[in-house]
Amino acid sequence: MLFMVEMDVNIPLGFDPEEAAQLKAAEKARFQELQQAGTWRHIWRVVGQYANVSIFDVPSNTELHDILMSLPLYPFMTMHVTALCRHPSSLHDDDR
């Protein structure tokens, strides 16, 4: 199942910079794991914002929920999730 996930990151002013750097490094490592597994299929930076638009490929809503909630930066993120399905005119067989 494919999902578009819009993530906005908001680390409060005054948050310990070292702790923020550790969380960002942990987030990057987790992102790379999920990307290599094919779960986090795409990511784009939203221009001018600490935000991204991502495509996830997961077996169920519950699995996506668990993955998103376990992200290191989750406590500082606002997320918007949109379920996707294949467009009938798409040429891409993996759009499912």
Ligand SMILES: O=C(O)C[C@H]1C=CC(=O)O1
């Ligand atoms: O940078 C972000 O948008 C937040 C998050 C998503 C992937 C990653 O490495 O960090």
